Amino acid sequence: MSAVFEVKNLKRSFGGLVVTNDVSISMAPGDRVALIGPNGAGKTTFVNLVTGTIPPSSGEVRLGGETVTKVDAIGRVRRGLVRSFQVTRLFQDMTPAEHVGLAVLQRSGRAGRLFGSFLTMPDVMAEVSELLEKLGLAELAHRKVSEIAYGQQRLLEIAVALALKPKVLLLDEPAAGVPQSDTGRIEQALADLPKDLAVLMIEHDMDLVFRFAKRVIVLAAGTIIFDGLPADVTKDARVREAYLGSYAHASHVA
């Protein structure tokens, strides 16, 4: 299948530190890719670069065959490249229903409407209910975000991303900070993602990675040192070395 998302020779440095070093990745619709690597490897920076949050020093980003390197962050979202954040960024005074409602309205070009409320728009409410239900948040639909548990906030991040109907979804550590008892829900949500959506997930929890991904990419010091099947990643000598060299939780990989 043809690539929906392509990154070619992406480079970026901060001061003298090369954080993204000649990274190339290609993904097709329906791909399930895990991006792993030690802390500070440049994973979040990679997401910031491809979403247009920060500019690359050089390289190219393509979405659905179109070069978007010069398109701003908003334009890339509108073309179907959507991300979630490593630390949740939600609006504390708004409810889950309002978050998802706003995303649906924005996607359908109605976020600028000066009257009415999404609560009385049947098509928007149908989508809001469906997404909140799917992520187990229906009960909390009208609570303020500041009143709901962190694990549920992470699920809401996913709901907001899905409400934008992405073609490519980048999840930055969706289970980070979630108690072990609650990761099941997130794993279920990941398993239920639309089949034709291309998903790239950054994650430290290797159990989650192995259950989710059909392909694993390992980033170390800004460079891709492995790109292949999950079964092969633990056998790879360079991967072992990278984790042992800089990362205390080597047992996760070994």
Added chain:
Amino acid sequence: MTVAMNNQTTLSRPRGGSFKRDLIGVIVIIVFAALGYVLFPDNLALLTRILAVALLVLSLDLVTGYCGVATLGHAALFGSGAYAAGILSAHYGINDPFLMTMGGIGAGAVAGLLCAVIMLRAHGLPQLVLSIALIYLFHEFANKASSWTGGSDGLAGIMPDAVFGIYEFDLYGHTAYFFGIALLLIVFVLLRILVRSPFGMLCRGIKEDPLRIRAMGASPNAALTKMYVISGAVAGTGGALSAISTQVVALDALSFTQSAEALVMLVLGGTGSLFGALAGTLIFMLFEDYVSAANPFHWLTMVGVLLIAVVLFAPKGIYGTAAAYFSRRREGSQ
């Protein structure tokens, strides 16, 4: 699709009717207006002035309270509306009060657009400085264009016709007062609709985290520009009311002082709430009027003390703190 439609019925609606609160708001404004009319029949000019400034403070609340843009130059929008309404009458003989108000709304909106284009290029402190620069420029422009504005002498010769051809703008200010009440009620209802619209929700999001809004594919600057234009229309309404009711426009309408006072009133009442803006205006202006008459030497001291007390002990403003207190009590009793 059928599944989605089924789900729609399973998600309950939030509790608390917003219509009921709109109605209460309208009733409260009418009750206060009637009280003012009965208690201070000889001071309708002051009450009308309060109405005009209330429109300015509501307008400021839209950009500051709802969108998080701090500005010390908001009177630029109010003054533009005042001068436009005044110039229509004094120079063009367009004396219909509704047309003059329309002129004020239009000029306020254009001034809002201009301010937005310049101010939204910066954030935080530089943005605040830009707003101050803008109000100085507006003020100086009005001062220099004296053949249009009367400069420091003020713009005179404003002679609004009777409303609907019946109600003359009389010496006692009855007509102006009712005209002002009507404008405030209309604006209040429209703004209630606006702040809970999809656009209002988008602006609340922008205030909290513009980067998150960008990640949802919406442009914060486009939305803020739109809000500035709306805000300008509201401030322009207030300016027009001021020009129509006093029949003069002075340079103060476009001053830094007026801008700063509007911000003080907003903070006093509580930002991010239409009731807060109205309460702050009413309290500040009544306080100013009576305390300055009773003790002209210490009135500013007392305003200063009141402000410090509010900022330290009621940071959500007088209305905001009271509203939070009552909603906690209501929840506690359930």
